[in-house]
Amino acid sequence: MAERGLSVRLAQAGPIPLDAALACAPGEVLGIVGPSGAGKTTLLRAIAGLCRVDTGRVVVDEAVWFDSALGLDVAPHRRAVGLVFQEHALFPHLTAMGNVATALTHRPRAERPIRAAELLRRVHLEGLEDRKPAELSGGQRQRVAIARALARDPKVLLLDEPFSAVDRRTRTRLHAEIAELRDGLSVPMLLVTHDIDEVVRLADRIALLDRGEVRLEGATSQVLESPLARELVWGETAALASRND
Amino acid sequence: MNPEVGGIGASGMDWEALAVSLRLAGWTAIILLPLALLLARALAFHRVPGKGVIEALVAAPLMLPPTVLGFYLLTLFAGGAPLGRAWAAVFGHPLAFSFSGLLAASLVFNLPFAAQPMQRAFESLPPDVREAAWVSGLAPWAAFWRIELPLAWPGIASAFALTFAHTMGEFGVVLMVGGSIPGQTRTLALAIYDRMQAFDYRAAGAMSAALLAVSIVAIALVQGLSRRVGRRNG
Numbered sequence: 001m002a003e004r005g006l007s008v009r010l011a012q013a014g015p016i017p018l019d020a021a022l023a024c025a026p027g028e029v030l031g032i033v034g035p036s037g038a039g040k041t042t043l044l045r046a047i048a049g050l051c052r053v054d055t056g057r058v059v060v061d062e063a064v065w066f067d068s069a070l071g072l073d074v075a076p077h078r079r080a081v082g083l084v085f086q087e088h089a090l091f092p093h094l095t096a097m098g099n100v101a102t103a104l105t106h107r108p109r110a111e112r113p114i115r116a117a118e119l120l121r122r123v124h125l126e127g128l129e130d131r132k133p134a135e136l137s138g139g140q141r142q143r144v145a146i147a148r149a150l151a152r153d154p155k156v157l158l159l160d161e162p163f164s165a166v167d168r169r170t171r172t173r174l175h176a177e178i179a180e181l182r183d184g185l186s187v188p189m190l191l192v193t194h195d196i197d198e199v200v201r202l203a204d205r206i207a208l209l210d211r212g213e214v215r216l217e218g219a220t221s222q223v224l225e226s227p228l229a230r231e232l233v234w235g236e237t238a239a240l241a242s243r244n245d
Numbered sequence: 246m247n248p249e250v251g252g253i254g255a256s257g258m259d260w261e262a263l264a265v266s267l268r269l270a271g272w273t274a275i276i277l278l279p280l281a282l283l284l285a286r287a288l289a290f291h292r293v294p295g296k297g298v299i300e301a302l303v304a305a306p307l308m309l310p311p312t313v314l315g316f317y318l319l320t321l322f323a324g325g326a327p328l329g330r331a332w333a334a335v336f337g338h339p340l341a342f343s344f345s346g347l348l349a350a351s352l353v354f355n356l357p358f359a360a361q362p363m364q365r366a367f368e369s370l371p372p373d374v375r376e377a378a379w380v381s382g383l384a385p386w387a388a389f390w391r392i393e394l395p396l397a398w399p400g401i402a403s404a405f406a407l408t409f410a411h412t413m414g415e416f417g418v419v420l421m422v423g424g425s426i427p428g429q430t431r432t433l434a435l436a437i438y439d440r441m442q443a444f445d446y447r448a449a450g451a452m453s454a455a456l457l458a459v460s461i462v463a464i465a466l467v468q469g470l471s472r473r474v475g476r477r478n479g
Contacts, residue, residue, distance in 0.1 A: 076379040083380045089373035103381035
């Protein structure tokens with residue numbers, strides 16, 4: 001059977017235990033929530049190939065990126081994955097344009113500046129192409145990070161608490177922009193977050209992760225209203241929200 | 246009066262010794278830097294077995310009295326030792342008391358000055374920046390050239406300046422291994438000592454001023470670059 005979108009099954013005993021199976025269709029945003037230490041970031045890193053787990057399989061549109069049974073482990077730079085890091089992880093010595101163009105090496109050289117400028121326009125950064133990360137605000141940096149992730153022409157977009165490093169007002173504005181962006185994307189998107197507003201606004205479905213296991217998966221409202229989500233997510237989210245405000 | 250006799254200028258500067266020092270410092274920096282870069286990067290980023298022992302060995306020349314280091318190196322380079330014998334068999338001249346021997350010793354005693362600033366520079370790179378390079382489609386080699394090296398270059402330039410300045414000023418090891426042969430192994434630091442022994446304070450003063458200038462330029466360079474690293478990674 002042809003597999004469309006992202007299909008993940010990953011397991012490891014430690015250091016962060018993981019035993020999770022997930023699927024995400026093209027164009028769908030799957031929110032991944034759960035308490036700290038549940039394995040959310042490890043899951044994203046394993047999909048991107050940045051860490052190797054003991055057993056499992058990661059398949060994207062029929063392309064196998066990881067299969068422990070076959071001994072297959074595709075290197076991160078060959079995975080066509082867009083990853084937005086929690087702390088931006090921009091290249092500090094390059095301009096906004098340079099950061100985005102770095103992720104365009106799979107395209108012809110002549111095309112890169114045009115495509116980079118187009119992506120920066122898409123994230124509302126026209127006029128700031130020549131600024132380095134240190135000369136940009138937190139929100140602008142995160143927009144560059146999003147443009148860089150899209151520049152890769154990813155088959156999967158992974159967002160690891162992408163807005164946790166910006167203030168609430170910027171976050172709300174970025175939510176609206178991401179919601180607008182996602183309508184034009186036809187790749188599976190995984191959003192790890194502690195922010196319930198964010199997941200309600202952006203995710204089509206939610207997977208609730210606890211101690212590396214998917215404890216509940218389904219429609220956003222259905223999962224968030226469950227007693228388990230109340231126990232595992234709401235308390236911690238409220239504490240984080242009050243700390244970030 | 247002839248202003249220049251046996252490489253000694255009118256000012257008392259021993260130009261021949263300066264040329265030996267510059268040649269030694271230049272070759273040391275050129276040969277050592279790529280080797281130290283590979284070592285520093287491996288120690289900074291990878292799980293190297295026996296890392297603590299390797300780091301201690303790299304740092305050892307900082308702690309050892311130069312005469313002790315010189316003694317051991319001379320023992321290794323001597324014609325009776327396997328290394329010295331093999332060298333003489335291949336190149337037709339002994340390693341001890343030659344410029345090649347001086348250079349080999351210089352590579353050893355400069356290892357901490359070359360490797361440590363570069364290791365610190367690589368360690369200061371945020372891990373997620375390297376990971377971002379890989380997921381942006383850069384192969385490890387491309388990530389090294391386009392991301393790691395430009396970010397670590399102030400550390401690399403510091404290593405170059407420190408290695409160069411330290412070689413220019415090294416005395417104990419150079420005396421033990423090189424033996425102060427004019428035009429071959431007599432460096433500026435050894436020439437200063439010789440002039441002092443002969444109560445030629447004018448010549449010793451001129452040469453000391455030259456070494457002082459080299460040291461000040463090197464330190465200014467290192468400090469300027471360190472501030473730059475701090476600003477960039479802060």
